[in-house]
Amino acid sequence: MSNDVVCFMVRLSIKPEHADAVARGIAGAVDPTRREPGNIVFEAARSAVDPNVIVLYEVWASNEDYQRHNERPEMKQQMAMYGAVLAGPPELTPLARM
Secondary structure (H helix, E strand, C coil), X not given: CCCCCEEEEEEEEEXXXXXXXXXXXXXXXXXXXXXXXXXXXXXXXXXXXXXXEEEEEEEECCHHHHHHHXXXXXXXXXXXXXXXXXXXXXXXXXXXXX
């Protein structure tokens, strides 16, 4: 992987009444996201301890690829709904390769 690689983890805390629907929506986005140009890794997991928490792990070949992903209409729609269904803001942790 080059130094341009964008790698991060996102923790989503979801309001309990929306957790199942959000989990289904994210699960449905996994394969299409993996097929996007520049995507190296896209993993989504639901916490085994707290079912209202979903963690995403993403690796993109470049910031441009990641930004292109975020510009997709589906992503804009998903991000717009986060305000109503999340218990707090997404927690994004940038990661550096070792």
